[in-house]
Amino acid sequence: MTGTSLTGKFRLAVIQLQVTGVKADNLSRARRLVKEAAGQGSRLVLLPECFNSPYGTSFFSTYAERIPGESTQVLSEAARENQVYLVGGSIPEEDDGKLYNSCTVFGPNGELILKHRKIHLFDIDIPGKIRFQESEILSPGNSLSMFDTAFCKVGVGICYDMRFAELAQLYSRKGCQLLVYPGAFNMTTGPAHWELLQRGRALDNQVYIATASPARDETASYVAWGHSAVVNPWGEVIAKAGAEEGIIYADIDLQYLAGVRQQIPITAQRRDDLYTVTSVQEGSS
Numbered sequence: 001m002t003g004t005s006l007t008g009k010f011r012l013a014v015i016q017l018q019v020t021g022v023k024a025d026n027l028s029r030a031r032r033l034v035k036e037a038a039g040q041g042s043r044l045v046l047l048p049e050c051f052n053s054p055y056g057t058s059f060f061s062t063y064a065e066r067i068p069g070e071s072t073q074v075l076s077e078a079a080r081e082n083q084v085y086l087v088g089g090s091i092p093e094e095d096d097g098k099l100y101n102s103c104t105v106f107g108p109n110g111e112l113i114l115k116h117r118k119i120h121l122f123d124i125d126i127p128g129k130i131r132f133q134e135s136e137i138l139s140p141g142n143s144l145s146m147f148d149t150a151f152c153k154v155g156v157g158i159c160y161d162m163r164f165a166e167l168a169q170l171y172s173r174k175g176c177q178l179l180v181y182p183g184a185f186n187m188t189t190g191p192a193h194w195e196l197l198q199r200g201r202a203l204d205n206q207v208y209i210a211t212a213s214p215a216r217d218e219t220a221s222y223v224a225w226g227h228s229a230v231v232n233p234w235g236e237v238i239a240k241a242g243a244e245e246g247i248i249y250a251d252i253d254l255q256y257l258a259g260v261r262q263q264i265p266i267t268a269q270r271r272d273d274l275y276t277v278t279s280v281q282e283g284s285s
């Protein structure tokens with residue numbers, strides 16, 4: 001279903017969850033915070049990357065689940081009970097002997113409407129700072145992932161996926177007005193790039209961007225930067241968390257987005273005769 005509400009506005013909530021090693025606690029806290037967000041009028045709620053498990057290659061196989069499974073059952077119920085679109089962050093997914101970093105999205109009836117497997121695995125090596133190799137354990141997804149809501153079309157990426165401008169551009173060209181990235185940047189790249197990337201993706205594509213990080217836990221093996229945020233199509237940060245657990249809210253205004261696109265009409269001005277970004281998955285939606 002496409003289209004917008006009568007006002008062209010809807011409320012988005014981003015949950016910056018404190019993720020612990022106890023899966024049941026992560027699930028119950030996520031469920032409680034989804035309810036709280038819905039109670040504040042949110043129609044779309046976003047959870048962080050790896051919301052049911054500590055983030056780290058040594059944890060993925062232990063916490064991995066099939067989909068559907070325990071964690072996605074909780075997400076489905078939370079979406080249905082609260083009548084929200086729920087972007088369920090991500091979980092380590094096990095399928096056919098492989099592990100993926102997968103985001104599931106549920107509609108207000110609790111039905112699974114999308115599964116996105118992280119396309120770009122987080123493999124970096126910054127000497128003296130951080131080395132992380134998701135590809136030692138995980139397999140990449142191979143699909144773009146978009147879903148329709150009653151308000152607008154939404155594109156999904158997971159964390160490192162945000163570094164790839166082409167993906168965001170394709171989502172925008174396919175009609176997405178909001179891009180969501182569950183993510184877990186770290187204490188090196190977080191302060192340097194997290195907000196910059198979000199503002200860049202928003203400005204380049206004249207879309208809203210929402211990111212959800214786990215809350216910071218200084219005792220964890222991987223310390224997440226936090227600072228979940230929402231950025232508008234003008235490139236302004238309109239909601240931002242600190243390092244701790246909490247919910248941030250933003251009103252997504254599609255008339256405002258249309259106004260920005262009208263004032264600075266880069267889409268119509270693009271020189272498709274000189275350059276283009278194409279998907280090998282034409283028709284994917």
Ligand SMILES: NC(=O)CCC(=O)C(=O)O
Binds near residue numbers: 049122189190193
């Ligand atoms: N979980 C991730 O993909 C982390 C990405 C990250 O920190 C980056 O700098 O990129």
